[in-house]
Amino acid sequence: MSRPLLQVTDLRVEFTGQRKAQALNGVSFEVAAGEVLTLLGESGSGKSVTLRTLLRLHPEKNTKISGQITVDGHDVLSMSSKQLNQYRGRTTSMIFQEPGLAFDPVYTIGQQITEALLTHEQLDANEAKSRALQILERVQIPQARRRMDSYPHELSGGMRQRAMIALALVCKPKLLLADEPTTALDASVQIQILLLLRELQKETGMSVIFVTHDIGAAVEVSDRIAVMYAGRIVEAGTVGDIVSNPRHPYTKGLLASIVSHENKGTPLVTIAGSPPDLAHLPPGCSFAPRCVRAQIKCLQKQPEFETVASTSYACWNPEQ
Amino acid sequence: MMKDNIDHPQPQYQKTKGYWHAVLRQLKNEPLAIISAGILLVLIIAALFAPWLAPADPFKASMLKRLMPIGSPGNLLGTDELGRDMLTRLMYGGRLSLIMGIVPVFSAFCIGTTLGLIAGYLGGRVNMVIMRILDIFYAFPSVLLAVAISGALGPGLSNSLIALTLVFVPQIVRVAESVTTQVRQLDYIEAARMSGSSNLSIIRVHILANVLGPVFVYATGLLSVSMILASGLSFLGLGVKPPEPEWGLMLNTLRSAIYNKPYIAALPGGFIFITSIAFNLLADGIRSAMDIKK
Amino acid sequence: MMEHTNTFLNSEDRGGPAQPLLLVKDLKKYFPVRNGLFSREKKFVHAVDNVSFSVAKGKTLGIVGESGCGKSTTAKLIARLINPDSGKMVFDGDGVVEYGGIALKDFRKNLQMVFQDSFASLNPRLTIEQTIAYGPTVHGVSKLDASKQAKDLLERVGLEPEQFANRYPHELSGGQRQRVNIARALAYQPRLIILDEAVAALDKSVQAQVLNLLQELKRERQLTYLFISHDLHVVHYMSDEVMVMYLGQVVEKGPVDLIFNNPAHPYTKALLSAIPSMDPGKKTLKPPLEGDPPNPINPPSGCRFQDRCPVVKELCRNATPELKGVGDTSDHIVACHLAEERHI
Numbered sequence: 001m002s003r004p005l006l007q008v009t010d011l012r013v014e015f016t017g018q019r020k021a022q023a024l025n026g027v028s029f030e031v032a033a034g035e036v037l038t039l040l041g042e043s044g045s046g047k048s049v050t051l052r053t054l055l056r057l058h059p060e061k062n063t064k065i066s067g068q069i070t071v072d073g074h075d076v077l078s079m080s081s082k083q084l085n086q087y088r089g090r091t092t093s094m095i096f097q098e099p100g101l102a103f104d105p106v107y108t109i110g111q112q113i114t115e116a117l118l119t120h121e122q123l124d125a126n127e128a129k130s131r132a133l134q135i136l137e138r139v140q141i142p143q144a145r146r147r148m149d150s151y152p153h154e155l156s157g158g159m160r161q162r163a164m165i166a167l168a169l170v171c172k173p174k175l176l177l178a179d180e181p182t183t184a185l186d187a188s189v190q191i192q193i194l195l196l197l198r199e200l201q202k203e204t205g206m207s208v209i210f211v212t213h214d215i216g217a218a219v220e221v222s223d224r225i226a227v228m229y230a231g232r233i234v235e236a237g238t239v240g241d242i243v244s245n246p247r248h249p250y251t252k253g254l255l256a257s258i259v260s261h262e263n264k265g266t267p268l269v270t271i272a273g274s275p276p277d278l279a280h281l282p283p284g285c286s287f288a289p290r291c292v293r294a295q296i297k298c299l300q301k302q303p304e305f306e307t308v309a310s311t312s313y314a315c316w317n318p319e320q
Numbered sequence: 321m322m323k324d325n326i327d328h329p330q331p332q333y334q335k336t337k338g339y340w341h342a343v344l345r346q347l348k349n350e351p352l353a354i355i356s357a358g359i360l361l362v363l364i365i366a367a368l369f370a371p372w373l374a375p376a377d378p379f380k381a382s383m384l385k386r387l388m389p390i391g392s393p394g395n396l397l398g399t400d401e402l403g404r405d406m407l408t409r410l411m412y413g414g415r416l417s418l419i420m421g422i423v424p425v426f427s428a429f430c431i432g433t434t435l436g437l438i439a440g441y442l443g444g445r446v447n448m449v450i451m452r453i454l455d456i457f458y459a460f461p462s463v464l465l466a467v468a469i470s471g472a473l474g475p476g477l478s479n480s481l482i483a484l485t486l487v488f489v490p491q492i493v494r495v496a497e498s499v500t501t502q503v504r505q506l507d508y509i510e511a512a513r514m515s516g517s518s519n520l521s522i523i524r525v526h527i528l529a530n531v532l533g534p535v536f537v538y539a540t541g542l543l544s545v546s547m548i549l550a551s552g553l554s555f556l557g558l559g560v561k562p563p564e565p566e567w568g569l570m571l572n573t574l575r576s577a578i579y580n581k582p583y584i585a586a587l588p589g590g591f592i593f594i595t596s597i598a599f600n601l602l603a604d605g606i607r608s609a610m611d612i613k614k
Numbered sequence: 615m616m617e618h619t620n621t622f623l624n625s626e627d628r629g630g631p632a633q634p635l636l637l638v639k640d641l642k643k644y645f646p647v648r649n650g651l652f653s654r655e656k657k658f659v660h661a662v663d664n665v666s667f668s669v670a671k672g673k674t675l676g677i678v679g680e681s682g683c684g685k686s687t688t689a690k691l692i693a694r695l696i697n698p699d700s701g702k703m704v705f706d707g708d709g710v711v712e713y714g715g716i717a718l719k720d721f722r723k724n725l726q727m728v729f730q731d732s733f734a735s736l737n738p739r740l741t742i743e744q745t746i747a748y749g750p751t752v753h754g755v756s757k758l759d760a761s762k763q764a765k766d767l768l769e770r771v772g773l774e775p776e777q778f779a780n781r782y783p784h785e786l787s788g789g790q791r792q793r794v795n796i797a798r799a800l801a802y803q804p805r806l807i808i809l810d811e812a813v814a815a816l817d818k819s820v821q822a823q824v825l826n827l828l829q830e831l832k833r834e835r836q837l838t839y840l841f842i843s844h845d846l847h848v849v850h851y852m853s854d855e856v857m858v859m860y861l862g863q864v865v866e867k868g869p870v871d872l873i874f875n876n877p878a879h880p881y882t883k884a885l886l887s888a889i890p891s892m893d894p895g896k897k898t899l900k901p902p903l904e905g906d907p908p909n910p911i912n913p914p915s916g917c918r919f920q921d922r923c924p925v926v927k928e929l930c931r932n933a934t935p936e937l938k939g940v941g942d943t944s945d946h947i948v949a950c951h952l953a954e955e956r957h958i
Contacts, residue, residue: 042817043788142905157681158906186680187844187888188903194890195901213818216890220897239894257822258892261850261874267829268822268851274787507735508745510695511798516722517752525748529739 004030005207006054006175009068013046013053013231017062021278023049025231025286027067028305033174036201036208038218038239040254041228044275047211050228051177054209055088072174090120093173097180099160102167103152109136109163110148113170120171135166139196158189162196169200176201176208182217194220215258219243227251230276230286237311247311247318249291285316293317346609353605356598363595367414376405378412378565387581398584400570401577402563406584410591413565416477417592420550420559420566421543421599424484429539432489436496437523437531441504451497454490462487466549470558480559484546495538499531533610540603544596551592567592627671629707634668635806635838636692641665641701643687647911660910661687662698663862666937669806669855674832674839676853676870678846678885680907684862685842689810692840693727694718706805723753726799730811732791736783742768742794743779749801760801767797771827789820796827800835808840813848825852846889850874858882861910861918864937868946878940878948880923917951925952 013024024046031037039047052058054069056076069076072091079087096102103112113132117123123131129148136144139162152160161181168176178197182190198221201208210221218225219239226236227248235248246252253271263269273290276282282289288298295317303314347353366373375396382403390398390406397406439450457465469483503509504527512522551568553559560566562573570588578585629635642664647657662684669675677685690696692703694713703710705724713721729735736745746764751757765775771793783791792812799807809828813821825848831837843849849856850870857867858879866879877883884902891898903922914920917930929951940946940953 042819156906156909186907187846187885188680188901189906191888191890191898192901192904195898214890215818216892219892219894220890243892243894254819257819259818259822259825259845259847259851261847261871264851267826270822270826271819274789274820507729507731508737510690510729511727511735511795512737512748513695514693514722514725514727515749515752515802516719517748521752526737526740530737 003073005033005035005072006031006209007068007070008050008054009070011050011053011067011069012065013049013058014064015058015062016064019279022281023231023278024053025281027228027231027233029226029233029236031175031207031209033207034201034205035224036198036210036222038210038212038222038225039228040212040215040218040225042213042254042275044230044278045228046231047228048179049231051094051179051209051211054175054177055092055094056084086120089116089168089173090171091173092175092177093168093171094177094179095161095164095168095181097183099157099164100152102164103160105152108149108151109155109167110150113163113167116167117170132166132170135170136163138200139163139166139169141166157185158192161185161189161193165193165196165200169204169206172204172206174206176206178208178210180212181210183212183214190217191220197221215243215255227254230281231278232286232314233305233312234287234315235311235313241311245311247308247313248315249293249317249319250287251313252319285314293319343606343609347605350605350608352601353609356601356605359594359598360602363414363591363598364418366411367418370408370411370415374405374408374411376408378404378408379563380404387577387584389581390583397587398581400574400584406587409565409570410567410587413567413570413588414591416560416564416566417547417551417568417595420477420480420484420554421547421595423481424488424550425539425542425546427481427485428488428492428542429535431485432492433496433531433535435489436493436498436535437500437527439493440497440500440531441519441523441527443501443504447497450493454493457486458490458494462545462549463552466553467556467558470553475558475561477560480550480553483553484549487549488542488546491542492535492539496531496535499534500527503527503530537603537607537610540606541600543599543603547592547596547599627706631671633671633707634704635671635706636840637668637702637704638688638692639666639702639704641688641691641703642699643691643696644699657911660862660913662691663910663913665701665859665862665864667857667864667867669838669840671805671838672832672836673854674841674852676849676856677840677842677859678844678849678856679859680844680885682861682907682910683859684910685859686810687862688859689727689808689840689842693725693808694722719753723802724804725806725808726802726804727808727810728792728795728799728812730814732788732795732815733783735795736791738783741780741782742773742786743775745783745794746798746801749798753802763801764797767800768794770800770831771797772823773797787820788816789824792816792824793827796824796831800831803835804837806838806840808842810842811844812841814843814845821848828852846874846886858885861908861913863918864949865919866946866948866950867937868940868943868948872946878946878953879919879950880925880952881919884922884924917949927952 007030009028011024011027015021015023027046027050039050041047053065054076065077074087103109110132113135114128117128117131133144133148136147141147141159141162155163182193185193194217210218212218222239224236224238225242226233227250228234229250235242235246235251242251243255246255256269257271259268271290276286284299284301285303288294291298297316303316305312305314385399385403386401388395388399392398395405397410400406400409435450439447465487466483469486470480473479473483509522509526512526550559551571554566554568555572560569562569567588574585574588641662643662644658644660647659665688679685691698698711710721743761743764746767747760750760750763765779768775768778773790773793786794813824816824832839841849841852853870855868856870856873858865858881860881866873866877866882873882874886877886887902905922916932917935920926920930923930935949935951937947937949940948
């Protein structure tokens with residue numbers, strides 16, 4: 001098992017339009033084939049921006065991107081439009097938080113899945129249709145044959161989410177990007193979708209990058225977790241390590257502020273303050289102003305990412 | 321009590337003065353809008369101060385000086401078919417034309433917004449009654465409607481103003497009702513209802529300010545339409561009567577001169593054209609400025 | 615005249631400590647489904663169908679359930695934002711459904727609500743101070759006093775008045791906006807606050823801050839909360855009692871620890887086990903419930919949970935279960951034919 005499926009090196013993304021922001025400040029990570037990585041973070045951490053950059057979804061005009069992204073040997077940042085069209089949907093695919101977003105309301109889901117197939121593979125109409133039916137059945141949509149002819153608005157939230165997964169997987173991508181796919185769902189449906197994703201991943205062997213702010217969802221689905229804050233990865237490791245032995249103070253604070261009834265009656269542990277303004281990041285470590293373990297060095301110099309055993313973190317004064 | 325939220329010193333928070341100030345500031349980035357505003361300003365000042373600025377008497381005819389070309393000494397823009405100075409008549413004409421452009425839109429704005437707020441806020445039967453009645457008017461093309469109402473009321477300035485107002489009210493009510501219906505569903509209106517305040521107070525404090533914006537943008541777009549319709553009415557003899565100077569009327573009376581002195585015959589039309597475009601570009605600019613703010 | 619100093623004057627406690635602050639009986643609200651002008655068959659969404667419960671003074675009642683269960687509609691009914699088709703509401707001993715006009719306006723001071731969408735809850739054209747001061751002015755407080763009150767409340771919820779009073783909603787973060795919404799509710803000096811998914815849209819770390827604030831305020835001002843949420847962890851932490859709703863009906867209610875440790879209704883059990891596991895060694899293997907939460911249009915006769923219930927019996931399809939006490943306690947009630955058999 002040699003090279004990783006995905007390799008991101010020192011990715012920096014800056015938005016220069018109306019709302020200026022340094023969204024990503026040197027993000028580096030790898031994903032092996034068949035691995036599920038969760039990008040964990042809150043609003044403004046850069047997790048969604050990372051996904052969108054992997055598919056080059058940002059408008060060219062007001063976005064400055066530097067660094068390197070290699071997926072299955074291809075250099076994503078230097079792809080031409082034609083190459084991008086081949087890449088999107090085929091090599092890498094994405095599912096979103098709002099299932100309605102992926103579908104055009106005036107076409108049936110059967111039509112849209114078939115269209116995706118015909119764009120990427122050489123099939124005739126009938127083959128495409130039966131493949132579409134197959135994938136709809138695989139994502140456990142009941143009465144799939146009838147649902148092929150349904151419009152997106154005729155499906156419930158959970159169904160739409162499954163249909164969106166079908167659309168994303170029909171061309172057998174090697175990498176699936178999932179942007180908070182279960183956040184808007186009811187608990188009972190959420191767990192169904194999480195388990196479905198886990199099954200599909202094992203079956204197809206694809207790699208998945210899962211973005212969420214819900215640690216529980218991350219634990220159910222992933223092998224490794226990378227915690228993001230203010231556009232950088234602050235800690236990364238296996239799920240077990242992160243959850244039981246966090247090294248970075250932010251990770252620790254995040255885990256501690258999980259609401260649990262065990263603390264009933266006592267105030268919850270909180271991380272003081274609020275996330276920084278991405279247009280005016282402080283010098284040094286972005287988390288330092290809120291960190292209980294901050295030292296002078298933290299305010300002056302940005303910590304480097306180092307790897308100790310199987311965990312990596314960027315902190316001058318990590319937890320022990 | 322522990323203050324557990326330490327707010328970062330947010331740098332550069334200009335003291336926000338309010339929505340309209342921000343829009344004005346944003347307007348600086350719209351060069352076309354600024355130029356248009358400038359042109360309109362010149363026209364309005366010329367029209368307003370015509371009695372003091374105009375070189376001649378708009379009614380003083382002279383059979384000797386008929387249809388003098390542009391650039392004649394003493395008559396900068398020439399004279400019309402009755403020998404009256406064009407520049408003067410255009411300046412005086414601007415008064416009536418601008419009035420016929422602005423007044424109906426302003427009246428329709430007031431009436432239409434009120435009706436739209438009522439229809440949108442109360443919903444149900446009231447909404448249905450108001451909107452369906454207006455639909456009848458809305459079904460006619462503006463020109464036809466304006467001519468029909470004007471014809472029924474008779475010629476004259478005030479009748480034309482009424483006719484034009486009636487043409488625009490349904491359109492503005494549509495926009496106002498639509499925005500009101502959207503705003504009404506938002507949570508802050510529910511919160512306002514939970515305050516126990518009367519419906520009128522809620523409309524006044526919470527809904528009005530949010531509806532005025534979009535309606536204002538739509539109304540400014542109507543200014544040019546109103547001017548052109550008004551000129552059309554005068555051209556057809558339904559608006560102002562001669563010898564009153566008014567651009568549309570001047571187009572009519574100068575028709576006969578179109579073969580020998582086409583430039584002079586075209587002058588009133590040119591002014592209508594420029595004013596309409598200026599209104600439109602200004603409206604576009606304001607719309608852009610308001611969009612970006614959002 | 616309302617006071618704006620540090621004495622927190624609630625409207626007087628009329629019923630005494632034993633009287634529940636809010637008592638709701640047989641609330642019903644059906645919404646007609648528009649099927650076009652010519653359709654004969656009238657369909658109704660049974661949004662709230664015979665819901666009864668009470669909330670004790672100074673306690674927090676958590677309401678949980680999935681989409682379509684009727685918790686938001688119930689909140690709106692209690693808030694008198696919509697009117698029930700039938701049913702009674704008694705607030706501290708006074709029947710409230712009959713209120714209209716001036717009595718209703720006066721009553722509104724007692725009961726306020728914080729909504730889920732912190733941005734849509736604030737008028738974008740008003741400053742924060744104006745938003746908070748609006749409520750008191752409706753009830754006769756002078757503009758000057760209301761302003762001062764607003765600034766005091768901003769301080770109490772942790773937002774510096776000098777910095778925040780003159781800002782507009784779009785300049786604040788989600789957590790800050792929700793604090794403003796809480797301040798706005800407090801300005802009426804209410805006795806009951808309905809929190810309708812008030813922290814659902816916030817980041818977890820911000821959520822913790824806001825929850826702490828809510829608990830502090832509850833103690834200081836003897837508030838009673840109705841805490842609606844889909845997040846079971848949060849409900850467990852915040853509530854004293856919890857009520858589970860399904861398809862417009864109450865299926866279980868009782869002290870929170872009892873319900874969470876020993877749920878009686880199959881639906882409650884399923885909901886609790888649908889929470890993702892935090893232990894990587896013990897991942898969930900099978901989803902406890904299949905399919906989507908159903909639509910409350912023309913629900914089936916008998917128990918409404920029959921189509922998804924893992925232990926459904928013939929009896930369940932024929933007879934609608936009623937809310938009965940579990941074991942000897944009357945605190946814990948459940949609507950399930952099979953509960954009695956399984957429990958003791």
